[in-house]
Amino acid sequence: MSSVAKKTGKNSIEDKMYRQSRIxxxxxxxxxxxxxxxxVIIPLIVVLIGAFKTHDEYISxxxxxxxxxxxxxNFKIAFVNGKVMQGLLNTLIILAVSCFGTIFTGTMTAxxxxxxxxxxxxxxxxxxxxxxxLPNISMxxxxxQIVSKLGLYNTLAAPCVLYIGTDIISIYIFIQFLNNISxxxxxxxxxxxxxxxxxxxxxxxxxxRPAIATVLVIKFVSIYNDFYTANLYMPSQDxxxxxxxxxxxxxxxxxxxxxIFAGIIICIIPSLVIFLCLQKSIYSNLVTGSVKx
Amino acid sequence: xTANSAAPAKKRSLMQWLxxxxxxxxxxxxxxxxxxxxxxxxxTVIPAINMGIYSFQKRDQLGVSWEWVGFDNYVxxxxxxxxxxxxxxxxxxxxxxxxxxAFALLIASVLCSKIKFGNAFKGILFFPYMMNGVxxxxxxxxxFQKGDGITNTEGTLNSILMLLGGEPVxxxxxxxxxxxxxxxxxxxxxxxxxxxxxxxxxxxxxxxxYEAADLDGANAWQRFWYIVFxxxxxxxxxxxxxxxxxxxxxxxxxxxxxxxxxxxxxxVIKTIxxxxxxxxxxxxxxxxxxxxxxxxIVTAIQKAFFKEEK
Numbered sequence: 211m212s213s214v215a216k217k218t219g220k221n222s223i224e225d226k227m228y229r230q231s232r233i234x235x236x237x238x239x240x241x242x243x244x245x246x247x248x249x250v251i252i253p254l255i256v257v258l259i260g261a262f263k264t265h266d267e268y269i270s271x272x273x274x275x276x277x278x279x280x281x282x283x284n285f286k287i288a289f290v291n292g293k294v295m296q297g298l299l300n301t302l303i304i305l306a307v308s309c310f311g312t313i314f315t316g317t318m319t320a321x322x323x324x325x326x327x328x329x330x331x332x333x334x335x336x337x338x339x340x341x342x343x344l345p346n347i348s349m350x351x352x353x354x355q356i357v358s359k360l361g362l363y364n365t366l367a368a369p370c371v372l373y374i375g376t377d378i379i380s381i382y383i384f385i386q387f388l389n390n391i392s393x394x395x396x397x398x399x400x401x402x403x404x405x406x407x408x409x410x411x412x413x414x415x416x417x418x419r420p421a422i423a424t425v426l427v428i429k430f431v432s433i434y435n436d437f438y439t440a441n442l443y444m445p446s447q448d449x450x451x452x453x454x455x456x457x458x459x460x461x462x463x464x465x466x467x468x469x470i471f472a473g474i475i476i477c478i479i480p481s482l483v484i485f486l487c488l489q490k491s492i493y494s495n496l497v498t499g500s501v502k503x
Numbered sequence: 504x505t506a507n508s509a510a511p512a513k514k515r516s517l518m519q520w521l522x523x524x525x526x527x528x529x530x531x532x533x534x535x536x537x538x539x540x541x542x543x544x545x546x547t548v549i550p551a552i553n554m555g556i557y558s559f560q561k562r563d564q565l566g567v568s569w570e571w572v573g574f575d576n577y578v579x580x581x582x583x584x585x586x587x588x589x590x591x592x593x594x595x596x597x598x599x600x601x602x603x604x605a606f607a608l609l610i611a612s613v614l615c616s617k618i619k620f621g622n623a624f625k626g627i628l629f630f631p632y633m634m635n636g637v638x639x640x641x642x643x644x645x646x647f648q649k650g651d652g653i654t655n656t657e658g659t660l661n662s663i664l665m666l667l668g669g670e671p672v673x674x675x676x677x678x679x680x681x682x683x684x685x686x687x688x689x690x691x692x693x694x695x696x697x698x699x700x701x702x703x704x705x706x707x708x709x710x711x712x713y714e715a716a717d718l719d720g721a722n723a724w725q726r727f728w729y730i731v732f733x734x735x736x737x738x739x740x741x742x743x744x745x746x747x748x749x750x751x752x753x754x755x756x757x758x759x760x761x762x763x764x765x766x767x768x769x770x771v772i773k774t775i776x777x778x779x780x781x782x783x784x785x786x787x788x789x790x791x792x793x794x795x796x797x798x799x800i801v802t803a804i805q806k807a808f809f810k811e812e813k
Contacts, residue, residue: 235723239613246610247627250691253646256659260645269654273662315542318535326528334540341547343798347754347771348791351778352550352557355566360545375542400524406531435635437755442779456637457759465654467645474638481633489626492633496696497703 261285261471268468284472288459292469293447294476297455301434304369304451309429311374316425317418320384321410325396342378347438349376357443368443369451373433380425383499387421388414427488427495434481452477557788564782576789586790589770592682593750596769599686600746603694604739610694611701612727625702629695636692640759643688647674647760678766685767689756693749697742704735744805751797770794 256273262280263271289295323335353372362368395417396409404412437453444451450458456473463469485492520526558576562569580586610628614621631639648658649671656662661671674684708731716726732739754771757763763772770790778787 239616239618243610243613243618243624246606247624250627250631252663253642253659253691256645257642269656272656273659315539319539322532322535326532328528328532331532331536334536334543337543337548341543341551343795343802344547344551345752345771345791345794345798347752348774348794349547349550349554351774351784351787351791352553353546354778355553355564356545356550371542372546375539375546381539406524406527407534410531410535431633435633437635437637437759453635453637456635456641459641460759467655470641471645474641477635477638481635482630485626485630485633489622493629493699493703497700500696500700 257471257474260468261475263468265466265468268466281468284468285476287469288473288476292459292463292473293450293455294452294473296448297450297452297477298480300366300449301451303366304373305430305433307370308373308377308433309426311370312377312380312425312429313422315374316377316380316384317415317422318410319381320388321414323381324385324388325393338378338381341376342382346376350438350442354442362443364444364446364449366444366449369433369436369439372439372443373429377429379428379499383424383428384418384421387418391417423491424495424499427492428499430484431496554788554791557785558792559789560785561783562785564778564784566784569785572785576786577793579786580790580793585768586770586773588766589768589773592767592769593753595682595686596689596753597747597750599690600749601743603690604697604742604746606690607694607697608701608739611698611705612731614698614702615705616723625698628698631692632695634692636755637759639688639692640756643684643691643756644675644760646688647684649673649676675761676765681761681765681767685757685760688760689753692756700738700742701735704738705731708734740808741805744801744808747801748798751794 259274259276260268261284262282263277264281264283267275267277319338323331323338357363357368357372362371391414395413399409399413434452436451437457440449440451440454441457444454447458456470456477459470459473463473521530559571559573560569561572561575614625618624646659648655649661650657657665657671658674660674665671672680675681712730713726716730721729752771753769754775757767757769758772761767763769763776768776771794774787774790774794777783777790
């Protein structure tokens with residue numbers, strides 16, 4: 211308190227300088243943040259403007275020139291002819307199946323690996339730990355042959371099975387979370403005569419809800435944005451996901467950027483909506499997810 | 504321990520044993536782990552073992568004809584210029600990610616100070632991380648595009664340059680610039696994640712320490728250097744290690760923006776091309792093994808580093 215009192219009590223010139231430098235820093239901060247945000251926004255603005263232009267306008271006007279009359283035709287072409295609609299539908303199916311699968315297999319695996327300390331569970335845990343280090347895209351060199359041998363090539367099952375089967379990070383997150391759930395809860399249930407599966411379904415699974423939220427957020431971001439798995443295993447036009455539908459625009463619409471722009475916007479909208487609705491929980495879930503990795 | 508006491512000591516039939524808690528432990532383990540372990544064996548263990556074996560073979564994608572070639576594949580990776588160049592390219596991404604970390608830390612500390620519209624700034628800076636990688640890549644294809652006067656006008660960056668009175672530049676066809684452009688796109692996409700990581704680390708510092716520093720009359724820089732930085736050092740260390748892993752695993756942005764052409768290929772792009780375009784599964788497996796070895800070394804360094812921190 212004494213130093214504060216001294217500061218305000220001292221001569222006013224020093225006080226004024228102090229205040230001025232504070233204001234200067236404050237302005238500098240806003241300028242810096244605004245510059246950074248402009249760097250994010252400018253590439254996006256160009257896409258937004260371009261998507262509403264006709265092809266003639268695209269060739270003849272600058273990137274920042276607004277369209278004379280906003281066109282919605284590009285969105286229709288991207289959505290229907292460009293298979294973005296199909297892509298959204300397929301992505302939704304894959305997301306639903308993989309999230310459901312990961313949550314069940316992930317929590318069950320974590321439950322067994324964390325609660326039962328047996329030679330077998332320890333061995334499995336070690337294999338999972340090592341598997342987490344394998345570089346995902348490079349692994350496809352040999353995973354590809356297994357997927358083809360199983361007859362999963364060019365089916366929606368291929369990405370689903372891979373997203374469920376090779377998702378070790380989720381198991382990690384569940385195990386970390388279980389470390390903080392006291393075993394005495396299980397034990398008291400067991401004293402009441404509950405079986406292990408029952409302990410899992412009525413105690414562990416409900417308690418894991420926050421961890422499940424974390425996994426769902428990470429899963430959504432990674433699956434919705436994943437390009438390579440679908441590109442490699444589902445070359446069929448009808449099996450396009452959002453990423454591959456958009457990627458295939460490069461061929462037929464290579465010179466028609468206004469249609470590509472429309473496709474980009476359609477494919478960003480779901481992410482934007484989810485982000486705006488769940489902003490706070492996305493930040494915290496991503497941080498927990500990566501710290502626990 | 505309760506599990507054991509629940510089981511009676513007398514002789515039991517198999518059925519009773521299964522119903523007891525020891526038996527239950529085994530059946531539950533079997534039941535719960537069946538699917539995950541089958542998937543793990545099919546899609547991780549077998550491919551990993553195959554990768555090791557194939558890396559000493561010359562074989563095609565179908566595996567119809569193959570022969571042992573010893574270390575030939577590995578020798579080729581470290582002597583062929585086309586492969587060595589991809590290592591050189593990852594240096595661009597490595598330097599880029601150091602720049603990215605520095606900016607993320609700066610932005611995070613500014614966002615953690617008293618500031619209006621902090622959430623809006625944070626949201627805008629973070630959102631690219633949520634965006635589809637193909638969308639980001641296409642946006643930057645247009646961003647760096649050089650107009651040809653017929654089918655394409657100048658791209659975004661050249662338009663800005665010309666507004667400021669500059670001359671348009673061939674960003675993506677100049678071999679000296681193209682990798683820097685790709686690194687910029689990569690920073691644009693991923694920096695939001697680092698910002699929120701740093702923000703959460705900075706916010707976990709107790710406000711009491713700040714108050715004490717304020718009373719002692721510490722300025723912003725002193726506050727950062729003596730309070731913020733020491734407390735988030737473990738996170739900075741972790742991020743730098745992740746940056747190395749990221750730099751050797753770059754794939755999507757160069758694969759879509761420049762298709763790995765014009766000297767922008769990365770190690771992972773080369774691996775995938777070798778396996779699926781040129782059908783050299785043996786060589787590609789060796790490349791995957793090399794990448795794994797790099798990652799293992801970095802992970803070992805990380806483990807050692809964190810032990811020291813504690």
